[in-house]
Amino acid sequence: MFVLNPVLSRDSVLVGYFSLCQLRLINDAQFPWFVLVPQRNNVTEIYQLSNEDRLKLLSESCLLAEVLNDAFSATKLNIAAIGNHVPQLHVHHIVRYASDACWPAPVWGRLDAIPYTDENLAKILQKIQLRLSDVLTLPSDGAERCF
Known part of the structure; x- marks a missing residue:
């Protein structure tokens, strides 16, 4: 059975499941x-990861990147697997x-997180879940829903 790192669990909310990965939203x-x-x-x-899982991860990552770029009209998408503080692959x-307040520097460790309000959390979850509803x-109902 897959076990999520407690830091990821604490700092994020579950958006949904791709075939390989959990999709989570950081509470900032x-x-x-x-x-x-990856589960x-x-x-x-x-x-x-196995070769098959590597391809799934790349596919899920590219799909998510396209959706995020479309949904949020990004200047840039930062995509990275760092893992220095949380070793579980994410x-x-x-x-x-x-x-944004950190541009052009990385966001890690720059600002204290500002948690989502319930209303804003619901809006962003709906926005992404709707765009990814096919996959x-x-x-x-019993799963985690909020911070």
């Missing part, structure tokens, strides 16, 4: 910031704007 309203987490235990690096997808399985 300053940036539309999503994370793909494989004991994997810290992309090369540790791939960040951060929508960036030339007008994303939504959480069941």
Whole structure:
């Protein structure tokens, strides 16, 4: 059974499930910031995935990037698998704007997070879930829904 790192669980909300990855939203309203987490235990690096899972991860990442660019009209998308603080493999997808508070620097460690309000959380989840409705399985009623 797949086990999510407790830091990822604490800092994000489940958006839904692709065939390989959980899609999660980081609880920082300053940036539309999503994370793909391959549902494989004991994997810290992309090369540790099977060839089939690597292709799935790339496909899911590219699809998410296209949707985020379309949904948020990004200046730039920052996509990265860092893992220095949370070793479980996860791939960040951060929508960036030339007008955001950290531009052009990376967002990591720059600003304290500003949590989403319930209303804004519902809006962003609906926006993404609707655009991915053909490929994303939504959480069941009993699954986590808010921070």
